[in-house]
Amino acid sequence: MNRRSEAGGIGYGQLALLAVLLVLLFVVRHYTERGRVIRYDRVLMCSACNHIWGGNLDTGAQFPVRCPKCSQQAGGFAYRCEKCQALLPFIPQPSAMPICPKCKSTDCARLEEIPSGTSP
Numbered sequence: 001m002n003r004r005s006e007a008g009g010i011g012y013g014q015l016a017l018l019a020v021l022l023v024l025l026f027v028v029r030h031y032t033e034r035g036r037v038i039r040y041d042r043v044l045m046c047s048a049c050n051h052i053w054g055g056n057l058d059t060g061a062q063f064p065v066r067c068p069k070c071s072q073q074a075g076g077f078a079y080r081c082e083k084c085q086a087l088l089p090f091i092p093q094p095s096a097m098p099i100c101p102k103c104k105s106t107d108c109a110r111l112e113e114i115p116s117g118t119s120p
Helices: 012-035
Strands: 039-046 052-058 073-081 087-090 108-110
Touching: 039 087, 087 108
Parallel strands: none
Antiparallel strands: 039 052, 039 073, 073 087, 073 108
């Protein structure tokens, strides 16, 4: 038999059950967030063969990635130069930014979809 407070509050058994559920929720949430792998879609381009493809990358992916066409570890994000419209691969590095190899512009935008006329 559970004791209830004189004001009609919750009993000790219900309070203990609530505490156990809160601890269980914290433990489960902590371990699932630590082991979760987030994947995101990106347009990638190989710096060796200029192949463009769409890929799902884990947040911890290491660059360069393997190209599915030539199998070289030469893949990076695909960018388009806003000045001359050239496509270029960019392998992310600390403190680096994409630079167009044709016109040397730094005004480059990451591709969000595979351009028409290219074979994925």
